[in-house]
Amino acid sequence: MSQGAGAMRTLIAACGGDPARVTPEASASAAIGEVTLLPPVTDPSKIVAAPVNYFDHKAEMNESAHIDSLGVFLKAPSSLIGQGARIRLPYTDRRFDQEGELALVIGRTARDVAAADADAYIFGYTCLLDITMRGGEDRSTRKSFDTFTPMGPALVTRDEIGDLADLRLTCSVNGVLRQDADIKDLIWGVPALIEYVSSVMTLFPGDVISTGTPAGVGQIFDGDRIGVSITRIGALAVEVGAEDAVACPTKGAGRGPVPPAELTPVRSAK
Template sequence: MKLALFNDYQLGVVSEDRIYDVGAWVDWRAERPQESLVRLMAAYDQVSSRLQGFAEAPSQPLAQVRLRPPVPAPSKIVAAPVNYYRHQDEMNRQFNNAEHTIEKLGFFLKAPSSIIGPGDAVQLPRADRRFDHEAELAFVVGRRARHVSAADAHKYIFAYFALMDITMRGIEDRPMRKSFDTFTPIGPWLVTADEVENPHELGLRLWVNDDLRQDANTSDLIYDSYQFFALASSVMTLEPGDILTTGTPEGVGPIHPGDTVRIEIERIGEFSVGVEAEQSQQR
């Protein structure tokens, strides 16, 4: 099932080119969307059969609504660095910096305040630095997890979605360079794990304007979604509503004000964001 947040953070089910407002069916509180999402995930086994009848709910064309970040306020974003071998080679070539893979680096955290949604704009804070796009498969934790094995991780993943990890290049640690406001576009909606089936055989592509920059498959991950879940849960408690994102493949490149960046993941969907100079630069 495709679950979207739209307009004033109402809950919708997406089917083809329409969105169905099902918030009243699950006691959704639009003024508290993250809390409502956590409550929905906890009760999903009980309400999913009701949601299957979404066609009875009020609907409108998908093109006429504003999609919001499908996970608006997680307690943390756990991110995988250098989790595709070809991206490791790319980093070494471009930056003359011998990068280790996730096996040595572990993971890093991004600020939840960096999240934006489909159709929003990435704000580049400095004119003297390079900023890159990174296309990633991400997922939301469905229930509290600690010391979960890779074999059991699928039981804790509620849904998948697309994520762009916008990055400022430089010598600073990753959490700083990747946590500026607007540096984590996510969307277009949540696709529940049962519908994705196998998250490790998904095509992933990203365009800047009309230029295809990244074209890969999640089968090339070093640590797949389940292994990464196990790694993160071995260190910290993962709370319902937390985001984990699995890293980017080769093809990373710069973005500039005026660009449009579009990401597409097989079985999940696509969305775009604009790129602008931050207002402080324009004064």
């Protein structure tokens, strides 16, 4: 464990990545409404994300390839925010979309892990939003702005989740349902993702892998409220703001895939 690791990474390392070894400590309690929830892991060494990992999302984006040709990409850990926080849209002249996803947190150092052994390397699961600027810039740039990775509201340990095939993900904007998918429909499921990612890079306790988004991504605007809910994990809710937004300095607008309007309705910016 590196010097100055955050509380959750320290806890995960101390229990060897085994949730059964976590012993609750007596401490002062507070009502949930009296505290600010940070991301379950505030300082992962990396956030690894899966592009085009549902066939319906591949179709809506008119993509020619999916994850088995694209591999994975990285999001900056500095983009993390927690429950109730505010996404800040940086530009006035670019499109930004919501993408609801299931994320997992690694429990112990993983390198070249076989899919059959992957579960033992998972500490827990949480909800995640992969906020995205549309355009031709690299994925890691378009998805790594500060505040572009809401995560939470909590980290649910793997022993409490059960069969991932039973999980359902929904994502709503201003109370209107946009995304509704079964986790079993992932092209590469969680074991396959861990096998592949750990063959490329060493995963450390507290690292996050986000599994990809289903169809229904759509444009978000200043003042919107976004909610992601996953069975047995909980509901993540955040707001959207555009204070201090400026014109974009890069020229990727109009490039790259864009969801069709009939599947992801848009409205004029406020």
